Amino acid sequence: xxxxxxxxxxxxxxxxxxxxxxxxxxxxxxxxxxxxxxxxxxxxxxxxxxxxxxxxxxxxxxxxxxxxxxxxxxxxxxxxxxxxxxxxxxxxxxxxxxxxxxxxxxxxxxxxxxxxxxxxxxxxxxxxxxxxxxxxxxxxxxxxxxxxxxxxxxxxxxxxxxxxxxxxxxxxxxxxxxxxxxxxxxxxxxxxxxxxxxxxxxxxxxxxxxxxxxxxxxxxxxxxxxxxxxxxxxxxxxxxxxxxxxxxxxxxxxxxxxxxxxxxxxxxxxxxxxxxxxxxxxxxxxxxxxxxxxxxxxxxxxxxxxxxxxxxxxxxxxxxxxxxxxxxxxxxxxxxxxxxxxxxxxxxxxxxxxxxxxxxxxxxxxxxxxxxxxxxxxxxxxxxxxxxxxxxxxxxxxxxxxxxxxxxxxxxxxxxxxxxxxxxxxxxxxxxxxxxxxxxxxxxxxxxxxxxxxxxxxxxxxxx
Amino acid sequence: xxxxxxxxxxxxxxxxxxxxxxxxxxxxxxxxxxxxxxxxxxxxxxxxxxxxxxxxxxxxxxxxxxxxxxxxxxxxxxxxxxxxxxxxxxxxxxxxxxxxxxxxxxxxxxxxxxxxxxxxxxxxxxxxxxxxxxxxxxxxxxxxxxxxxxxxxxxxxxxxxxxxxxxxxxxxxxxxxxxxxxxxxxxxxxxxxxxxxxxxxxxxxxxxxxxxxxxxxxxxxxxxxxxxxxxxxxxxxxxxxxxxxxxxxxxxxxxxxxxxxxxxxxxxxxxxxxxxxxxxxxxxxxxxxxxxxxxx
Numbered sequence: 001x002x003x004x005x006x007x008x009x010x011x012x013x014x015x016x017x018x019x020x021x022x023x024x025x026x027x028x029x030x031x032x033x034x035x036x037x038x039x040x041x042x043x044x045x046x047x048x049x050x051x052x053x054x055x056x057x058x059x060x061x062x063x064x065x066x067x068x069x070x071x072x073x074x075x076x077x078x079x080x081x082x083x084x085x086x087x088x089x090x091x092x093x094x095x096x097x098x099x100x101x102x103x104x105x106x107x108x109x110x111x112x113x114x115x116x117x118x119x120x121x122x123x124x125x126x127x128x129x130x131x132x133x134x135x136x137x138x139x140x141x142x143x144x145x146x147x148x149x150x151x152x153x154x155x156x157x158x159x160x161x162x163x164x165x166x167x168x169x170x171x172x173x174x175x176x177x178x179x180x181x182x183x184x185x186x187x188x189x190x191x192x193x194x195x196x197x198x199x200x201x202x203x204x205x206x207x208x209x210x211x212x213x214x215x216x217x218x219x220x221x222x223x224x225x226x227x228x229x230x231x232x233x234x235x236x237x238x239x240x241x242x243x244x245x246x247x248x249x250x251x252x253x254x255x256x257x258x259x260x261x262x263x264x265x266x267x268x269x270x271x272x273x274x275x276x277x278x279x280x281x282x283x284x285x286x287x288x289x290x291x292x293x294x295x296x297x298x299x300x301x302x303x304x305x306x307x308x309x310x311x312x313x314x315x316x317x318x319x320x321x322x323x324x325x326x327x328x329x330x331x332x333x334x335x336x337x338x339x340x341x342x343x344x345x346x347x348x349x350x351x352x353x354x355x356x357x358x359x360x361x362x363x364x365x366x367x368x369x370x371x372x373x374x375x376x377x378x379x380x381x382x383x384x385x386x387x388x389x390x391x392x393x394x395x396x397x398x399x400x401x402x403x404x405x406x407x408x409x410x411x412x413x414x415x416x417x418x419x420x421x422x423x424x425x426x427x428x429x430x431x432x433x434x435x436x437x438x439x440x441x442x443x444x445x446x447x448x449x450x451x452x453x454x455x456x457x458x459x460x461x462x463x464x
Numbered sequence: 465x466x467x468x469x470x471x472x473x474x475x476x477x478x479x480x481x482x483x484x485x486x487x488x489x490x491x492x493x494x495x496x497x498x499x500x501x502x503x504x505x506x507x508x509x510x511x512x513x514x515x516x517x518x519x520x521x522x523x524x525x526x527x528x529x530x531x532x533x534x535x536x537x538x539x540x541x542x543x544x545x546x547x548x549x550x551x552x553x554x555x556x557x558x559x560x561x562x563x564x565x566x567x568x569x570x571x572x573x574x575x576x577x578x579x580x581x582x583x584x585x586x587x588x589x590x591x592x593x594x595x596x597x598x599x600x601x602x603x604x605x606x607x608x609x610x611x612x613x614x615x616x617x618x619x620x621x622x623x624x625x626x627x628x629x630x631x632x633x634x635x636x637x638x639x640x641x642x643x644x645x646x647x648x649x650x651x652x653x654x655x656x657x658x659x660x661x662x663x664x665x666x667x668x669x670x671x672x673x674x675x676x677x678x679x680x681x682x683x684x685x686x687x688x689x690x691x692x693x694x695x696x697x698x699x700x701x702x703x704x705x706x707x708x709x710x711x712x713x714x715x716x717x718x719x720x721x722x723x724x725x726x727x728x729x730x731x732x733x734x735x736x737x738x739x740x741x742x743x744x745x746x747x748x749x750x751x752x753x754x755x756x757x758x759x760x
Contacts, residue, residue, distance in 0.1 A: 170550070170689075170691050209548070211550075212550065212551075212553070215491070215552055215553060216491060216551065216552070238691065239692050239693065240695045242695070242698075242705065248705075249705065249724055251727060251728060254696070255694060255695040255696075258694035258696045261689060261694050262694075266508070267505075272505055274505055274506055274533050275508075275688075396691065396710075398691065398692070
């Protein structure tokens with residue numbers, strides 16, 4: 001064994017998996033996990049990996065238990081900090097967080113912390129490990145809005161502290177982006193997501209689906225009429241952006257949200273579900289983030305030739321490295337430094353092509369990435385019948401516009417204090433994409449934890 | 465689960481149901497809509513609210529069979545339940561939010577085509593409850609397809625019924641009635657609210673533009689989540705992109721791009737047709753239609 005190299009993780013063959021929705025990564029088995037865990041230096045003081053983890057999981061601690069083969073203990077250590085380890089092990093951008101800070105990674109490859117976390121979480125599920133339920137509640141009611149990663153984490157933490165928590169979910173299934181956004185082949189729903197949601201419920205958390213806060217009931221009504229003493233808003237960033245180019249309302253142009261929701265939440269890829277989805281022959285996905293990769297790989301699995309059109313170069317792709325790598329392996333074609341100018345339509349308003357323009361990189365912009373600059377006269381047309389816009393999302397104004405005293409910034413994000421999630425309205429806390437704009441699952445979880453802490457401090461101080 | 469307390473066939477392919485949904489019944493307003501889903505594998509179907517009972521916690525919906533999912537819904541009986549029923553969605557009608565005194569000064573004309581009578585009904589009822597007499601035109605293909613006639617008559621100031629084939633009351637399109645009322649009967653209207661099939665709303669708007677009557681229409685495009693998340697329901701209103709689910713469903717009809725909206729409604733037509741055949745004919749459909757792939 002080469003201690004400088006990660007124990008490789010088994011994956012479905014790219015040619016095979018490009019035609020199915022089964023999970024791509026098969027994960028470690030016991031032996032592989034223990035072997036990988038043995039590479040860890042178990043840094044005693046100031047383990048850098050922990051500093052890279054938004055929820056500060058005791059990483060050397062749990063990896064030490066994995067090495068010993070005490071997976072139950074490892075699971076308990078993770079459960080102290082994270083309610084969703086099976087999710088995080090799969091979707092966290094480890095390369096820029098824990099693994100990016102790993103000392104082992106200075107010379108060789110960092111420890112596969114994500115894969116080990118996933119292994120422990122999967123082992124727990126398969127072996128019926130259930131997080132202990134709090135013995136009694138403190139009788140204080142807290143409402144959590146949204147059952148995505150921020151809401152689930154906040155609800156789980158508050159339940160552990162004894163609060164009576166109800167989560168309100170607008171859709172018919174809990175999970176938020178874990179359910180409607182991230183595809184099955186990256187995050188299996190019936191096993192992984194469902195199980196993590198069930199675990200939160202086992203802590204005593206109630207989940208009421210089909211309730212749209214701001215429409216079915218408002219925040220003020222929850223407080224005044226339903227007796228909730230504090231609220232956490234984790235409603236995400238649900239509104240899709242479009243480019244505003246000609247032809248964007250043509251038939252065959254979708255937001256990535258719509259495309260992924262049809263496929264993931266509504267299960268359109270399965271014959272036994274009624275919701276339809278467009279199975280294009282040639283699909284262009286515009287954008288370079290995780291959502292763009294998810295949409296591209298979904299379209300590929302539905303039988304299309306798929307192109308990613310992205311205006312910057314490969315180095316600037318915001319997606320996780322593993323997703324880009326997987327997309328390429330599966331046959332997604334990357335048209336980089338290319339930007340759509342117009343969508344062409346036939347006489348019935350169906351997409352038939354797209355005019356794109358070549359770009360080059362100029363000076364760095366506010367995001368630190370080099371700004372794409374148009375190359376004059378470089379337009380060309382590509383044949384395409386389906387276009388998916390994956391350009392990011394912004395928070396839904398439904399809650400902010402119906403809650404007096406809840407202030408938002410100019411990007412429509414709820415203003416909340418860092419570290420506690422406290423908003424401008426008393427008793428109301430917020431976190432996740434609703435506050436930051438579209439970000440990652442783990443950052444939303446961190447915000448959920450902070451919100452729980454903020455609410456606990458608020459309700460404890462109120463008592464005195 | 466959301467229990468169905470009453471299920472009634474109103475006309476060919478048109479059904480009415482009272483559904484237990486206390487949260488929706490408590491808050492809903494005229495102009496808003498709900499999304500229903502029959503079971504685990506079902507589609508999310510947007511439907512306008514026809515009536516509601518805040519005390520009993522029920523919401524009345526009316527729907528027409530237009531595809532496999534609404535066909536499946538039509539099989540549900542009293543005692544059955546919807547797995548999901550969410551709302552209210554969208555913005556209430558403008559008059560609900562306006563100063564009542566201002567609303568009272570105006571003369572309203574409601575125009576309902578086909579199942580459009582269902583969403584028009586709660587608006588007319590709201591007007592009656594606030595002491596405002598309104599004129600209502602209800603049109604349909606034939607006598608059997610005239611919906612909620614008695615209910616509407618009880619709430620409307622004047623009710624004008626017209627059928628395409630002349631099988632009941634007047635003969636002709638709703639637009640002909642509008643024209644007649646304004647041009648021959650000396651009626652004056654400050655606002656027209658037209659709800660029905662898109663093609664009907666388009667023609668009413670062409671006419672009312674000529675007659676200079678501001679007109680509100682209720683759009684019913686393809687939707688998935690109904691909360692602004694997917695953008696499937698986007699449409700052009702006065703050159704701007706709007707989402708029917710959160711910005712609407714009611715818009716200034718003189719600004720709506722109906723041609724684009726009608727084309728967008730065709731998006732899943734082949735797939736819907738395929739599903740419909742499968743639902744209706746089951747294993748007996750073995751192809752030959754050339755569309756459904758049953759030949760392969």
